[in-house]
Each structure stands twice: as structure tokens, then as C-alpha cells.
């Protein structure tokens with residue numbers, strides 16, 4: 001696994017939190033420097049295409065502001081006064097603090113907090129090994145996947161679906177609640193192949209006219225949180241018009257008659273009122289689906305970031321079963337392939353020493369946890385130490401006012417391991433400098449496709465940067481934490497994990513760069529049965545057993561969830577005080593809070609803006625481009641409005657995630673987002689926010 005500097009263009013993998021997980025070819029100029037980054041041409045999913053952010057990755061790796069040495073806080077918390085210290089001294093200090101806090105307050109007072117800034121299995125998940133060996137508090141990861149994944153699994157019983165490359169063989173591709181032109185560009189490669197090769201129609205369902213919708217044949221702009229209503233009306237019409245596949249449903253689904261009865265009153269008229277769509281739009285889309293066996297539902301994350309998001313994911317997914325699309329190549333549905341890899345991560349995560357009785361706390365509720373909210377603390381004592389890797393909560397987490405109050409606590413010890421001095425790192429006591437993906441070995445899987453890929457170390461890291469693994473090993477030694485995983489190199493962990501999971505050895509993977517793990521057609525299309533014990537697709541989900549995190553029981557209020565697809569009206573609706581519904585949809589040139597440090601991204605995005613319908617602007621007495629303040633019970637945010645026709649009245653969009661400091665008074669968009677716990681298992685409701693809008 002050595003760097004091969006004599007070879008100019010070398011294989012790697014994009015490590016970012018993006019379903020595309022692109023296979024890369026990287027120009028290595030010398031042992032410290034890269035040039036352009038390309039998509040690997042031979043990889044059948046990446047097919048030579050990467051997003052612009054990563055094509056210009058040299059800007060990020062060789063950024064002048066990269067952290068290269070450890071920092072110790074000199075002034076008050078958050079003061080920005082630092083002293084550079086040697087990395088070994090920094091690790092000594094972190095270990096000393098953690099041991100002190102453990103002896104005074106118990107191991108559960110320490111909260112390792114991480115997410116998916118890198119998607120490498122070793123560097124992302126290794127932190128759990130330290131957690132399990134030491135008995136530190138657990139973190140339940142709710143930012144992203146809990147709502148969509150539970151909704152999908154509720155229907156299929158498995159997180160997998162029709163091969164996304166099959167979109168090239170579809171006749172109708174429905175891109176629902178995702179904006180791939182911004183968030184996972186390769187979806188477009190395969191959808192557009194379908195259009196070119198067979199005249200496939202592309203439909204896009206979103207809450208505003210996105211860059212993806214501009215490329216679609218049909219755009220459906222509905223009100224946020226109303227996808228369940230649209231899905232029900234579409235299914236109602238399929239039953240009504242005789243285009244539902246009754247033979248398929250009889251064989252493969254739990255209770256089609258029950259569903260049909262439930263859908264009787266879910267008419268296009270009913271759905272038009274809820275979604276704000278025209279009845280003809282709903283009828284037209286239903287007719288297209290009804291006429292097209294090879295309809296492919298590409299279901300995204302975005303529409304599930306609503307309090308009813310799991311139910312809406314399940315409702316949209318159910319259309320594919322009503323129409324029987326799964327039987328046809330180029331038909332069916334897909335969200336994520338997490339279920340196909342059968343990883344054994346015992347060594348990486350230290351699962352052999354896991355104590356299930358140790359508390360876990362909700363990632364999205366970090367503000368409440370750090371400010372002592374009893375429910376968020378799950379009945380345990382206060383968190384006295386945070387150790388973070390791969391995430392930037394003082395920017396991306398909901399309820400920013402609480403998050404910042406928490407990080408400002410004088411009695412909280414915070415160590416942040418980062419590549420940049422992020423808004424989270426700025427509050428730390430100790431900051432450790434992290435390697436970037438080209439500077440360490442790791443193993444990756446495609447969420448939006450089906451490849452297992454190797455990302456080897458290609459260049460040397462600057463200064464004293466350490467990989468996540470090396471930092472964990474350094475801390476484990478000092479903390480007396482023993483586990484086999486701490487005595488292995490990343491290359492050995494990769495090899496062991498591959499072998500234990502049935503994917504060969506690291507040497508084999510090195511030769512081929514990636515493994516295509518796509519299950520055979522019949523399995524991927526559930527033609528041998530769905531993932532539930534009875535093999536049936538569930539129109540009527542058992543929400544309690546649909547949890548994708550089975551250790552999390554009774555987290556949200558499952559009893560209150562609808563038994564059948566419907567419009568479950570639990571979103572944060574507009575009211576007299578807050579007349580607008582806001583979504584914080586991802587901007588093209590940022591990736592969560594990453595890339596908002598690179599000059600080209602900042603230049604392209606301009607400034608934080610709120611897209612508002614021109615007639616709403618008129619009603620508010622506001623001009624295009626005017627500065628406004630928007631708010632709700634959680635706080636207020638200042639930004640500029642931009643007149644935008646491609647949104648329903650009463651809906652506003654703030655493309656994200658700008659850093660807090662890009663806003664006039666340092667309050668970013670997540671000030672307004674709630675950390676309430678949606679059923680069934682919690683999850684970030686980043687696009688489910690009501691606000692008022694006023695002149696600033």
C-alpha cells in the first residue's frame with residue numbers, strides 16, 4: 001500500500017459524504033502534491049464523471065489554511081488565541097483530561113462525536129472501538145440516514161434495490177426528493193443514458209425548481225412534506241384506471257386489497273389541495289407511470305428530512321410495488337445499497353467488547369445534550385468531554401443557539417480532530433490536525449452504487465497531520481485501552497475486514513481497485529422475495545420492526561404512525577406567526593460544511609440567500625435582493641432575499657450549508673432547525689422548518 005509516485009495518475013476514491021462515492025484517478029505530481037482529479041473511466045458507475053468540487057481538489061489538499069500542527073487554546077474559549085504544540089504533547093494532554101474526567105464523573109461523561117466527513121470504514125468508524133473499549137457514551141447518528149432508511153426498509157425489508165446503472169434501460173426515471181446535479185452527479189449520467197439510448201422521460205419531484213429539474217422532462221414542485229399525498233393519489237389512479245399490477249401484488253405484497261381500500265378517498269383532488277399541485281399534473285404523472293413498466297424510482301434523502309419523512313419515503317416507494325415495476329429491467333426503486341455489503345466490522349469498531357447498557361445520545365440533539373437537557377442526556381449525568389472527528393456540529397447541527405451555548409461551557413473539555421479550523425474547532429481546548437484521504441489508506445463502499453473500493457495513501461501529509469486511526473492508537477496507548485484493532489495498521493484492518501466479510505484480500509483489491517458487488521438481477525429486484533421474513537413487500541409497515549438501528553427501541557412515537565400510506569400531517573406547518581415553510585437544500589459548490597473553505601466554491605455561491613416567490617415578496621413589501629431577517633421560536637437569521645419563480649407561494653429555500661460566520665451576526669441557517677425527534681427513530685428535519693420573513 002505504498003504511494004507510487006512514478007505513476008502519474010493513480011486510483012483513489014472520493015471520501016466525502018456523498019452517495020456517488022466516485023472512483024477517482026488522481027494526478028500525483030510529487031510525493032507531496034496532486035494535480036487534477038478525474039472520475040475513473042473504467043468504473044461502470046462513476047464512468048469518468050466527478051463533480052467540479054472534487055475535480056479541483058488540489059485547492060483543498062494544498063489549502064494555505066489547512067491545519068498542520070496541533071493547537072492548544074491560549075485565551076478564553078472561542079477567543080481564537082492559540083498556541084502551536086507538538087502532536088505528542090497534545091495527545092498527552094487530551095489523554096490526561098479524559099482520564100481525569102473519567103475518574104471524577106465516570107466514562108459516560110465522555111462523548112466521542114463523529115460523522116461522515118470521511119466515508120472510509122477505518123477512519124470513520126474506528127472511533128467506536130475506543131468508545132466500546134472505554135465504555136464512553138454512544139452517539140446515535142441521526143443527521144442523515146435514520147428517516148429515509150427506516151422508511152425504505154419498512155417497505156422492502158432491505159436497504160438495496162434495482163441496480164442504478166439500469167436507469168440506462170428505463171423508459172421513465174423519477175428522481176424524487178434528491179437534487180443529483182448538486183448532490184450526486186452520477187445519477188444524471190445514467191438517467192441521461194436512458195434518455196439518449198431509449199428516449200426515457202425524466203421526472204423530478206422537489207419543493208423548488210432545482211438544477212436537476214431544469215434538466216428533466218417533467219418537473220413537479222410540491223409543498224414540503226406532502227410527498228405522501230402525491231404518492232397516494234398516484235396509486236389511487238393506478239388502481240382506478242386498471243394499470244396497477246394485481247397479479248404482481250398478489251404474489252409479492254402483503255395486502256393489496258387493504259391498500260386499495262385505504263386509497264379510495266385519496267383522490268387527485270384531495271392530493272392537489274395538500275400538495276399545491278394541479279389535478280392535471282397528478283393525472284398526467286399517474287398516466288405516465290401507468291403506461292410504463294420500466295419506471296425507475298430514484299428516491300433521495302431530501303424529501304425524508306421532514307417529520308413525516310419516513311412515512312413519505314415508504315409511500316413513494318410503494319408506487320413501484322403497485323405498478324409491479326420491480327419485475328422489469330430498468331424498473332423498480334433504489335435509495336441506497338447499504339444492505340448488500342455484509343461487512344464484519346468487529347475489528348474496526350471493537351464490537352466484541354461493546355456493552356449495550358451504556359447510554360447513547362442523539363447526534364442531532366447535541367445542543368440539548370451539552371446544555372443539560374435531561375431527556376437528551378437519557379437519564380445520565382452531564383457530558384464533560386467531547387472528542388470529535390469528521391464532523392462540524394457548530395455549523396451543521398440543529399438548534400445552533402444551544403449548540404454554541406454548549407460548546408462555550410467552561411467546564412466542558414473539547415478535543416476536535418480536523419483538517420481545517422472549522423467553527424467547531426474554533427471552540428476547542430485542543431485541536432489535532434488530520435490527514436486528508438490521499439494521505440492515508442482506507443476502504444470505501446458506494447451508497448448510491450455497488451462498488452467496494454480501495455483508497456490508498458498517495459502523498460505525504462503536511463506538518464504533523466495524523467490520520468484518525470493514528471490519533472486513536474495514540475490515545476488508546478495513553479488511556480490504557482487495549483484491543484487488537486489498535487495494534488494494526490489501516491492496511492491490516494482493511495485486509496482483515498475484507499476477508500472476514502467474504503470480499504477477498506487487500507492485495508486482490510489493490511490489483512483491481514474495486515469490486516462490483518451488485519447482487520444478481522432477481523435478488524436486486526426482489527423477485528425471490530422481499531427482505532421481510534414472509535418475503536412480501538409491506539404496504540402496511542410494522543414501524544416498530546422497521547428500525548434500521550435495531551438497538552434503538554421506541555425512540556420516536558411509532559404508535560402514532562400511519563398504518564398505511566397517507567398524508568401524515570405532522571410537519572412544522574405554516575401558521576399565523578410563521579407564514580412560510582423553509583427547506584435548506586444543499587448548494588452545489590458546498591458539501592455539507594466542507595468546501596466552504598475553498599475560494600472557487602465561495603465565489604460561485606456568492607452569499608447566503610433566501611429564494612422567495614415574487615408575489616410573496618410583493619405581499620411582504622420587499623424588493624429582490626433586500627436584506628431580511630427570518631425567524632421562529634428557535635432564533636433569527638439575517639440574509640438577502642432573491643426573487644424566485646420556481647417555488648410555490650408560502651415556501652422559501654435557503655441553499656446550504658454556509659458557515660455561521662457568512663451571516664451578518666454569526667447566526668447560520670441551522671439556528672432555525674429543530675432537534676425534535678421524529679418517528680420512527682429520530683432524524684434531522686433540515687427541510688421541515690417554519691419561519692416568518694421581515695425587512696431587516
Ligand SMILES: Nc1nc2c(c(=O)[nH]1)N[C@H]1C(S)=C(S)[C@@H](COP(=O)(O)OP(=O)(O)OC[C@H]3O[C@@H](n4cnc5c(=O)[nH]c(N)nc54)[C@H](O)[C@@H]3O)O[C@H]1N2
Pocket residue numbers: 017018019144176177178179180182183184205206207208210223224225226227299300301302303304305306583585586587588589590591592593656657687
Ligand atoms: N453539493 C452538495 N452535495 C452533497 C451534499 C451537499 O451538502 N452539497 N450533501 C451530501 C450528503 S451528506 C447527503 S446525505 C446527500 C443528500 O442528497 P439528496 O438525496 O439530494 O438530499 P438533500 O440534498 O437533502 O435534498 C434533496 C432535495 O430534496 C428537496 N426536498 C426538501 N424537502 C422536500 C420534500 O418535502 N419533498 C420533496 N419531494 N423534496 C424535498 C430539496 O429541496 C433538495 O433539492 O448529498 C451529498 N452531496
Ligand SMILES: Nc1nc2c(c(=O)[nH]1)N[C@H]1C(S)=C(S)[C@@H](COP(=O)(O)OP(=O)(O)OC[C@H]3O[C@@H](n4cnc5c(=O)[nH]c(N)nc54)[C@H](O)[C@@H]3O)O[C@H]1N2
Pocket residue numbers: 016017115116117118123143144388389390391392393396397417418419420422434435436437468584585586591592593594656657669670673684686
Ligand atoms: N441546514 C442543513 N443542515 C444540514 C443538512 C442540510 O441539508 N441542511 N444536511 C445534514 C446532513 S445530511 C449531514 S450528513 C450533516 C453533515 O455535516 P458534517 O458532518 O459537518 O459534514 P462534512 O462537511 O461532510 O464533514 C465534516 C468535517 O469532517 C472533516 N473531515 C473530513 N475527513 C476527515 C478525516 O479523515 N479526519 C478528520 N478528523 N476529519 C475529517 C472535514 O474537514 C469537515 O470539516 O449535515 C447536516 N446538516
Ligand code: SF4
Pocket residue numbers: 014015016018019020021022050051052053054055183184185186591
Ligand atoms: S459527486 Fe460526490 S463522490 Fe463524486 S467526486 Fe463529487 S463529492 Fe465526491
Ligand SMILES: [Mo]
Pocket residue numbers: 017143144145
Ligand atoms: Mo448526509
